Amino acid sequence: MSDKPGTGTDRRDFLLKLGTGAGIAAITVQAGASMRSLVPNVSYDSPTTVKLGPTSEFPEGLKFLPDERLFVFRDGNTFHAVSAVCTHLGCTVHAEPLANPQTVDDDGAAVKLTHRFLCPCHGSRYRGDGANVSGPAPKPLAWFRLSLAPDDGQLVVDLADAVEHDFRLTVG
Ligand code: FES
Incomplete structure (x- = not known):
């Protein structure tokens, strides 16, 4: 007994091909996921180390850097941020x-205080060394490590490297 076109055999062939295709697709997806797990995640976030400019561009006292949301203090040849x-x-x-x-x-x-900081949003107040003194702020403002770029001597801040309040960068 033979199948008529469009019945038994055709349907079996179709289902076989459909099953094979689905199997290949599933294996391909799984293989892709496995290969992706072997590739390390790469961060495209902005780097935390930022060049701030030559030290000659920093006046005695305080300079605000809006892009980095940072205050850089200069006291003679010492700096802190x-x-x-x-x-x-x-x-x-x-x-x-x-x-x-x-x-x-x-x-x-010993920290020389020349300023204080005020938050316009909810009224927190900070001393010039960043200590929180009133308002809802739960902790002091962070201090970040400063260094000089080895290639061109620019002042560099690492916004991921918080330091203690005795940190000072002294330049020659
Ligand atoms: S964000 Fe500064 S006091 Fe709320």
Whole structure:
């Protein structure tokens, strides 16, 4: 007994091909996923190390860098950097010069305070060394490591490297 066209054999062939195709597709997807797991994830986020410019462009006192949301302080040939990112919900704090600069003991380090910081969003206030003194801010402003670029001597900040308040970069 033979199948008529469009019945038994054709249907079996069709189902066989369909099953084979689905199997190949499943294996291909699985193989692709397996191969992808062998490739390391690459981060295309912006680097955390940023060149800020030659030290000659930093005046005595404070300079605000809006792109990095950073305050860079210069005291003669020493530099340190304080984050302008409020520790409450991340608004940018403003610097306000003190009428009477003072020196305070900050965990054993003498820090000259020339400014204080105010957050415009919910009113947090910080001392010039970044210590939170009032408002909802839960912790001090971060300090970040500064260094000099080996190739051109520019000031460099590492926004992923928080440092203690006794950190200073001294340039020659
Ligand atoms: S974000 Fe600064 S006080 Fe809320």
